[in-house]
Amino acid sequence: MKMPEPEQAILDQLPELTRRLKDLLGDQGIVTSERGRKAFESDALTAYRQSPMIVALPASTEEVVEVLKICFELNIKVVPRGAGTSLSGGALPLEDGLTLGLSRLNEIIEIDFENRCVVTQCGVTNLAISDAVQDNGFYYAPDPSSQIACTIGGNVAENSGGVHCLKYGLTTNNILGLKMVLMSGETIELGGKYMQESGYDLIGLITGSEGLLGIVTEIIVRILPKPNIARAMLIGFSNVEHAGECVARTIASGIIPAGMEMMDKLALNAAEDYCHPGYPRDAEAILIAEFDGVQSEVDYFIEQVSEIATDLGATSIEVSKSEAERMNFWAGRKAAFPALGSISPDYYCMDGSIPRKKLPEVLRQMNVLSKKYKLRVANVFHAGDGNLHPLILYDANKPGELELAEDFGADILRLCVKVGGALTGEHGVGVEKRDLMYEVFSEDDLAQQERLKCAFDPKHRLNPGKMFPKLHRCAELGKMHVHGGKLLFPDIPRF
Amino acid sequence: MTDIFSPTSLDQVTEIIRDYIVAEKSLDLRTGGSLISLGSKMNTGGTMSLSELDQIKLYEPEELVITLEPGVKLSELNKVLTEQKQELRFEPPDLGPLLGIEKGCGTIGGIIGNNLSGPKRFMAGAARDYVLGIEGVSGFGKVFKAGGRVVKNVTGYDVSKLMTGSYGTLGAITEMTLKLSPLAETEVTIAVNELSDVEAIILMAAIAGSPFEVSGLAHLPNKATYVRIEGANASIKERTDAVLSIIGKKSTSLIEKEQSLALWQNIRDVEPLAPPRDIPLWKISAPATEMTQIITGHNPEFYYFDWAGSQLWMSSDQTPKINHGAFWLIRNTPDNKNSLPFMSKPDPVTEKLQARVKNAFDPRNILNPGRMGF
Numbered sequence: 113m114k115m116p117e118p119e120q121a122i123l124d125q126l127p128e129l130t131r132r133l134k135d136l137l138g139d140q141g142i143v144t145s146e147r148g149r150k151a152f153e154s155d156a157l158t159a160y161r162q163s164p165m166i167v168a169l170p171a172s173t174e175e176v177v178e179v180l181k182i183c184f185e186l187n188i189k190v191v192p193r194g195a196g197t198s199l200s201g202g203a204l205p206l207e208d209g210l211t212l213g214l215s216r217l218n219e220i221i222e223i224d225f226e227n228r229c230v231v232t233q234c235g236v237t238n239l240a241i242s243d244a245v246q247d248n249g250f251y252y253a254p255d256p257s258s259q260i261a262c263t264i265g266g267n268v269a270e271n272s273g274g275v276h277c278l279k280y281g282l283t284t285n286n287i288l289g290l291k292m293v294l295m296s297g298e299t300i301e302l303g304g305k306y307m308q309e310s311g312y313d314l315i316g317l318i319t320g321s322e323g324l325l326g327i328v329t330e331i332i333v334r335i336l337p338k339p340n341i342a343r344a345m346l347i348g349f350s351n352v353e354h355a356g357e358c359v360a361r362t363i364a365s366g367i368i369p370a371g372m373e374m375m376d377k378l379a380l381n382a383a384e385d386y387c388h389p390g391y392p393r394d395a396e397a398i399l400i401a402e403f404d405g406v407q408s409e410v411d412y413f414i415e416q417v418s419e420i421a422t423d424l425g426a427t428s429i430e431v432s433k434s435e436a437e438r439m440n441f442w443a444g445r446k447a448a449f450p451a452l453g454s455i456s457p458d459y460y461c462m463d464g465s466i467p468r469k470k471l472p473e474v475l476r477q478m479n480v481l482s483k484k485y486k487l488r489v490a491n492v493f494h495a496g497d498g499n500l501h502p503l504i505l506y507d508a509n510k511p512g513e514l515e516l517a518e519d520f521g522a523d524i525l526r527l528c529v530k531v532g533g534a535l536t537g538e539h540g541v542g543v544e545k546r547d548l549m550y551e552v553f554s555e556d557d558l559a560q561q562e563r564l565k566c567a568f569d570p571k572h573r574l575n576p577g578k579m580f581p582k583l584h585r586c587a588e589l590g591k592m593h594v595h596g597g598k599l600l601f602p603d604i605p606r607f
Numbered sequence: 608m609t610d611i612f613s614p615t616s617l618d619q620v621t622e623i624i625r626d627y628i629v630a631e632k633s634l635d636l637r638t639g640g641s642l643i644s645l646g647s648k649m650n651t652g653g654t655m656s657l658s659e660l661d662q663i664k665l666y667e668p669e670e671l672v673i674t675l676e677p678g679v680k681l682s683e684l685n686k687v688l689t690e691q692k693q694e695l696r697f698e699p700p701d702l703g704p705l706l707g708i709e710k711g712c713g714t715i716g717g718i719i720g721n722n723l724s725g726p727k728r729f730m731a732g733a734a735r736d737y738v739l740g741i742e743g744v745s746g747f748g749k750v751f752k753a754g755g756r757v758v759k760n761v762t763g764y765d766v767s768k769l770m771t772g773s774y775g776t777l778g779a780i781t782e783m784t785l786k787l788s789p790l791a792e793t794e795v796t797i798a799v800n801e802l803s804d805v806e807a808i809i810l811m812a813a814i815a816g817s818p819f820e821v822s823g824l825a826h827l828p829n830k831a832t833y834v835r836i837e838g839a840n841a842s843i844k845e846r847t848d849a850v851l852s853i854i855g856k857k858s859t860s861l862i863e864k865e866q867s868l869a870l871w872q873n874i875r876d877v878e879p880l881a882p883p884r885d886i887p888l889w890k891i892s893a894p895a896t897e898m899t900q901i902i903t904g905h906n907p908e909f910y911y912f913d914w915a916g917s918q919l920w921m922s923s924d925q926t927p928k929i930n931h932g933a934f935w936l937i938r939n940t941p942d943n944k945n946s947l948p949f950m951s952k953p954d955p956v957t958e959k960l961q962a963r964v965k966n967a968f969d970p971r972n973i974l975n976p977g978r979m980g981f
Contacts, residue, residue, distance in 0.1 A: 226895065271761045271765070284736075306933070308722070308728075308918075310933035311950070311957070316735055316769060319765065320761045321765075337815075406819065406842055406846055465760055466757065468669070469670060534760035535762040549763065552762055553763065558763075560968070563968070566967060567964050598629065599748050
């Protein structure tokens with residue numbers, strides 16, 4: 113994995129940049145010491161590390177504007193960062209880049225129950241939004257596993273999902289408006305406390321753009337009324353394929369659970385050792401299915417799914433009888449990553465997405481790969497929406513094992529793409545999957561996406577080195593050549 | 608006399624666009640054309656209709672996805688989906704009759720190109736929320752794709768959403784993959800009588816903020832305020848009772864399944880405002896709490912609210928005066944076609960950004976030039 117070469121011209125500007133940022137933000141708003149900068153050297157994809165050239169910590173949209181104006185004038189690269197929980201290296205710093213930490217923009221600006229939305233700054237955590245509205249019976253639906261720490265701004269950048277997005281959608285389906293500062297320092301406001309905006313759907317484009325188009329400083333999110341009741345089922349199967357079939361039949365029968373998760377034997381036993389949720393240790397796979405709504409509907413769905421599971425030879429079916437029991441079913445799933453961390457020195461979390469019915473095939477192939485690479489793999493799976501999280505267990509202290517794990521991971525993602533799935537379901541491309549983009553897209557597909565990047569940031573100052581495997585000059589991308597009555601398509605030169 | 612093309616393959620679409628780039632002529636890009644009156648008037652060198660790209664390429668009911676070409680008629684699509692007890696949950700409207708065209712002519716290409724959504728929008732999302740992937744041909748004469756056919760996919764920019772509602776100004780959409788939903792087993796509508804606009808908006812907010820997942824909230828002045836409840840047979844009574852208890856002592860009546868279906872189709876297709884045709888018809892999306900102010904400002908004779916009060920259909924000779932939100936001119940009177948704007952304008956910085964986005968797809972401005980007002 114190669115990042116863009118540091119630009120000497122930028123490194124030379126550091127004293128001037130430092131002086132101007134200090135004037136603007138004061139000592140508490142910048143980090144310049146080697147030790148201080150080291151704290152920002154990676155996000156949750158810890159395999160990659162790089163200390164940033166400098167860190168700026170603005171506390172308002174106005175300060176973000178001023179920081180970007182300075183960077184724009186001095187041609188400095190900018191890497192935005194929320195809470196640093198990205199699993200794809202989206203916030204990996206650059207040696208010649210300023211890391212723009214946005215965690216100080218942490219105020220909820222307005223709660224509007226009548227229009228069912230919250231206006232918030234980008235550094236507020238995902239969970240804090242739900243906490244702020246829960247007493248009035250509302251919540252914010254997307255719930256990534258990192259929701260206690262991750263910021264809503266980061267969620268917008270990555271279009272985060274979570275276990276409940278099967279029924280309630282991803283971040284992009286729950287955003288009504290954005291305030292964004294462009295690299296030039298200009299500010300735009302899109303959408304508002306209403307459902308449809310005129311013009312192009314820039315909110316849709318910006319959500320999931322991984323910090324390459326602008327700095328989102330304020331967000332209007334939709335909040336939903338909390339369901340009356342929620343109950344979960346814990347279903348054990350003696351083989352993984354039947355568990356997969358149970359998911360497929362449930363969805364095909366017209367039932368959309370609030371969440372439907374699968375864990376394989378390795379993952380469920382690790383979770384059982386770690387926090388004792390009472391999972392059936394002898395099962396090859398478990399499903400956790402949650403239903404929410406009104407009593408009669410929840411009961412009805414549970415009955416239906418019980419029948420489907422029984423037909424498929426489920427070895428155990430439990431239904432939560434209390435809120436505590438429901439939370440307990442989830443506890444093991446939510447602790448799956450640390451649980452696996454406790455049985456292996458390191459793990460590498462993948463994020464492929466596949467058509468549901470391809471699950472058995474993909475799991476079979478994954479076992480073949482596991483044998484080939486001689487590395488164990490545990491599977492935690494948003495089964496309802498086809499989003500796989502294989503965790504490859506390895507030991508970084510053994511020479512070559514990290515590289516082996518990365519190669520194994522890349523093979524898994526190629527497999528997902530081959531069966532009609534996606535390279536990344538919810539973690540983003542970042543640096544991690546950047547070089548695999550050609551598995552999904554042609555040169556033309558990516559050129560079109562890069563032209564969009566150029567519309568927002570023609571000098572490639574925002575988060576360069578992420579998402580796109582190659583960087584092309586905007587002027588070249590925008591050219592069309594007609595010669596002798598024909599349209600010519602020359603190769604586009606790269607930087 | 609301008610050229611009219613009806614390509615039958617992706618290659619032909621590409622070829623026509625390339626020819627027009629070389630000839631420096633612009634194209635009126637449409638599917639069936641039943642929604643072409645939405646948008647500013649264009650002067651183009653030719654017309655390309657995608658209505659003959661009309662195949663369903665892949666339909667996997669168990670995966671809840673469908674891949675299809677733009678020319679597939681909505682009437683045909685609905686038939687195919689209903690057989691499998693599925694639907695497009697954003698309720699694509701049929702605006703044909705409203706625009707003076709017969710029923711059932713609309714295509715999925717028109718719906719996606721215009722990002723049109725029906726009454727469920729406030730709880731189930733808009734057309735754009737159901738587009739998983741797209742293939743198109745840009746104003747560079749290049750084929751490109753984005754997204755895919757799985758629900759969860761954050762690989763690259765979400766160009767599918769950007770293309771949805773771009774009125775054919777960014778490219779010709781030649782194929783799209785949409786997310787489907789199971790059809791509810793049954794539905795019932797509660798009609799609440801004799802509410803003023805203010806009372807209706809307060810009630811609709813209270814019901815939308817309750818956990819009973821109602822799927823329609825519309826207020827037709829001098830008729831009734833309608834609350835639609837959909838779901839499993841097993842739960843419909845419990846939810847109806849719960850909603851009735853929120854409504855309280857007001858006068859209500861129940862509308863059972865068949866009539867309920869017809870009622871919401873009527874609301875979806877804007878039939879209540881089909882006549883009068885001599886006043887321009889506007890669609891306004893704004894905060895529900897600001898709607899009565901808009902009504903006071905215009906004092907229209909014909910109007911109604913959908914989307915739990917956050918969408919207003921209004922007949923008015925004047926351009927809507929709104930503090931927040933967006934509007935579209937859905938139907939004009941024939942005589943003053945150009946004197947009213949087609950849609951609300953963003954701030955100047957956003958406007959320039961929109962122009963750069965257009966430029967990123969179509970630098971020579973040959974695809975539906977000016978249709979969105981820029």
